[in-house]
Amino acid sequence: MKASVLEVRDVQKIYGNRGESQSHALKGVSLTIQEGEFVGIMGPSGSGKTTLLNVISTLDRPTDGFIQIAGTDITQMKQNQLADFRSQKLGFIFQDFNLLENLTVYENIALPLSLQGVSSSEIAPKVHKVAQTLGIQEILQKYPVQISGGQKQRAAAARALVHDPAILLADEPTGSLDSKNAKSLLETMTDLNENHGVSIMMVTHDAFSASYCRRILFIQDGKLYTEIHRTQDRQQFFKQILDVLAELGASHDVR
Numbered sequence: 170m171k172a173s174v175l176e177v178r179d180v181q182k183i184y185g186n187r188g189e190s191q192s193h194a195l196k197g198v199s200l201t202i203q204e205g206e207f208v209g210i211m212g213p214s215g216s217g218k219t220t221l222l223n224v225i226s227t228l229d230r231p232t233d234g235f236i237q238i239a240g241t242d243i244t245q246m247k248q249n250q251l252a253d254f255r256s257q258k259l260g261f262i263f264q265d266f267n268l269l270e271n272l273t274v275y276e277n278i279a280l281p282l283s284l285q286g287v288s289s290s291e292i293a294p295k296v297h298k299v300a301q302t303l304g305i306q307e308i309l310q311k312y313p314v315q316i317s318g319g320q321k322q323r324a325a326a327a328r329a330l331v332h333d334p335a336i337l338l339a340d341e342p343t344g345s346l347d348s349k350n351a352k353s354l355l356e357t358m359t360d361l362n363e364n365h366g367v368s369i370m371m372v373t374h375d376a377f378s379a380s381y382c383r384r385i386l387f388i389q390d391g392k393l394y395t396e397i398h399r400t401q402d403r404q405q406f407f408k409q410i411l412d413v414l415a416e417l418g419a420s421h422d423v424r
């Protein structure tokens with residue numbers, strides 16, 4: 170049986186101190202992601218998706234509950250340990266790429282390893298390997314301003330994966346892409362998941378993007394509402410997602 174890469178148990182998040190106006194953003198969320206899964210997180214605006222992603226990605230702490238990533242309980246870690254853990258075990262892709270404009274694509278991809286003090290001779294083969302997987306070998310010497318949005322997102326994905334993280338966390342990764350580049354990135358993520366064993370958790374509003382996942386967890390009002398698994402083809406799954414979103418009364422994009 171596969172091991173779990175992520176275990177979230179009874180996680181609560183309350184913003185604001187006692188006596189102030191408080192916001193109960195997560196009200197006891199539990200979920201497990203197994204190694205090699207591609208899981209989507211969806212839900213209406215304000216349901217707690219970003220909060221969930223932030224506590225899993227160690228950027229914020231839960232008020233209560235337990236989160237284990239690759240066998241390590243992150244809720245017990247000190248701040249400096251969390252920074253190391255994040256840079257070694259987690260990979261992130263965001264909507265707006267977050268590439269450094271004054272570094273080449275190669276240097277951007279190498280950055281997480283350079284920051285960990287890995288030698289340049291060890292870094293080079295890793296950058297070339299991940300660039301090959303993402304089909305961006307030709308643009309390694311270019312600067313972000315010289316490449317397209319789709320290429321920027323591939324470079325960002327390469328940077329997220331170069332240190333071989335336990336899980337790739339994606340927050341609206343197709344949000345800044347046109348539909349052709351979005352489709353191409355989603356196909357790449359599917360390839361990473363199916364053929365390279367990358368475990369992925371993706372937060373998205375977009376039913377088309379979500380239809381590439383194998384399983385989707387829906388959150389509403391800080392709690393898990395339901396989950397669905399892809400058993401048939403992607404078009405069927407897309408319809409199933411729209412049905413749940415309609416049930417939730419959520420607004421959604423249809424590409």
Ligand SMILES: Nc1ncnc2c1ncn2[C@@H]1O[C@H](COP(=O)(O)OP(=O)(O)OP(=O)(O)O)[C@@H](O)[C@H]1O
Binds near residue numbers: 194213
């Ligand atoms: N820093 C904060 N301080 C106080 N309340 C917050 C804070 N961040 C989020 N909230 C509240 O917590 C709840 C969940 O917000 P969250 O951003 O996690 O939702 P979301 O599902 O990501 O929404 P969206 O899809 O609009 O990004 C909301 O009621 C929000 O107003």
